Amino acid sequence: MVTLKDIAAKAGVSMMTVSRALNGNQNKVSPETAEKIHLLAEEMGYVPNSSARSLAARSSRIIAVIMRDTDEGNPLMDPYTSSFLGNVVQILQKHGYYIMVHFIRDFSDITFGLRSWNAQGAVFLGLFDDEIQKIRQDNRIPLVFTDSYSNVRQVSNVGIDDYKGGVLAAEVFLSHGHTRVAFCGPLSGKSGVIEERLNGYADTLKQNGVLLSQDQIYNISLFSAETILEKLLQSPGAPTGLFVSSDHIAWQFYKAARRLKVTIPDDLSIIGFDDIALGQSLVPGLTTIRQDMRLKAERTCDILLRHLDAPKSPSESQILDVELIERESVKTLS
Amino acid sequence: MVTLKDIAAKAGVSMMTVSRALNGNQNKVSPETAEKIHLLAEEMGYVPNSSARSLAARSSRIIAVIMRDTDEGNPLMDPYTSSFLGNVVQILQKHGYYIMVHFIRDFSDITFGLRSWNAQGAVFLGLFDDEIQKIRQDNRIPLVFTDSYSNVRQVSNVGIDDYKGGVLAAEVFLSHGHTRVAFCGPLSGKSGVIEERLNGYADTLKQNGVLLSQDQIYNISLFSAETILEKLLQSPGAPTGLFVSSDHIAWQFYKAARRLKVTIPDDLSIIGFDDIALGQSLVPGLTTIRQDMRLKAERTCDILLRHLDAPKSPSESQILDVELIERESVKTLS
């Protein structure tokens, strides 16, 4: 392994001169020696040792991407998450950072992962609202959360207008003549993206004289899509429209509908959320609320990079817009 | 930041004793001091500095996951890749390794990424056949490739029986009475998974007296699915069956078919490859060749972990089986 020392020996200068030349402090090294050193480094196949650099300079250039590791499945199996991660890696790498991926189970994993490699910043994917305060106290480095509804002040967060998404979904149903409607998502009892989507939906319905009754709010964490679909259709005054909190869940209902010989949208209209590739492939085409993943990743990295350069700058949050994509999964009732 | 030195001072012992106690060399430290040190470490919130450890012990516990960064899109946008990565991260982390993700553009990126952090092993996703030899020479650490058809000896590789996949696809068409068939995939001109699938397909057809003519082999890297579909259907003696090299491509044909008012399977039968969630949601259900991603990830990690423990052990390769999943995208011709 080639070290600064080796190059210094061959070049007949001190290690410090080599270090300075290679780190682009050109103004502090004479052009001739700088060139000689660069040539030598290239020739000898020098690769700087990041551990040593991290230790000496207290600067690792490592960004941790932190995701919850649930028992229900691999975090990256979710197309939403993997596409976001892919974009984040691509952008941060372009800026000279290294990305370490951590699937974490509890709070202590976070601090450990961050400290142990002296991470300079972190991006959080998934729900961390309960621990945000502790995470921030323990780790005084730039942190950017996504989709957080924590009421802790001074955290950077990139999210979308979930409430508006719910409003848009309600408006579609209303304008298409639906008056008996339902909702389904992984309700947790805490506030979060799902609950906000539900709120926007319920509020808008209510303002237009349509009641979303409590028993037409289904929790997909508790029952399968098939079970919910049966229950829904058998309930008195069965709903004609169902808004679900993700395209992935909509997909599960499409599959359940096929098995139960339920026709979409004739027997039941469905609206999804996200607009991922999966949803685009469904038949009939899924009407959904679109969010822009690439933009979300870009904004997340923007904020992180800015804080990396200026650690003292105030926290920033951005709420991105959502957009209605109308396809064929909502029937027009006369 | 709490260091070994801090703990040593409080415990009234030397740094070495702390180091030994914390690294589980219990037999080399008296039980009482070991316990005292553990308690102190816990209390003081000690987190070992991995950079320092890596530097001193020449052991980073970092595994690099290396993917090609193409201009055509983010590597993780592919559900196949992201699901594989997710599984690999989960497994390796459980074994105490840290995962760094590298999107690389050329050979030098690989060596740099590996050396700079002193990675102890690497997993390669995607096509690296041309550089395998160089990669191995430059980096004498355990490397596991996936889906490689390199003829370099002594490399560890986990792949699937692509040829058999092609055979199975051909057999489906033959048994359903198809005699005019086509193939579509991202042909590169080199040997690889796509070419093997094509070979298995073409050979089996030929053995049964069906010729896959050269102009019925389409390259999706050159034309869109829509263009190919038009060309295919307008060709003299138009094929009734199309085998494509991935479900993702099959999906593109489903979309193109909808736009061109082509009915699957009545106007054209389609067979895919992979059996990803996307394919399962298509209507009509996509007949496809299934590969087991979770198993692939497990085997990859198995081999890597074994070589990490015993660096001198010989290279290992595994070829996993594939399986036909019949759904409704292939029509039975009388």
Add this chain to the structure above:
DNA sequence: CTGAAAGCGCTTACAG
């Protein structure tokens, strides 16, 4: 523009 010294936090290897 260049260098000698000290140190980042840990482990290896030796000595007792």
Add this chain to the structure above:
DNA sequence: CTGAAAGCGCTTACAG
């Protein structure tokens, strides 16, 4: 079972 010394490869801070 415990410790003092040296060193991993780099950078910071000081001196010239």
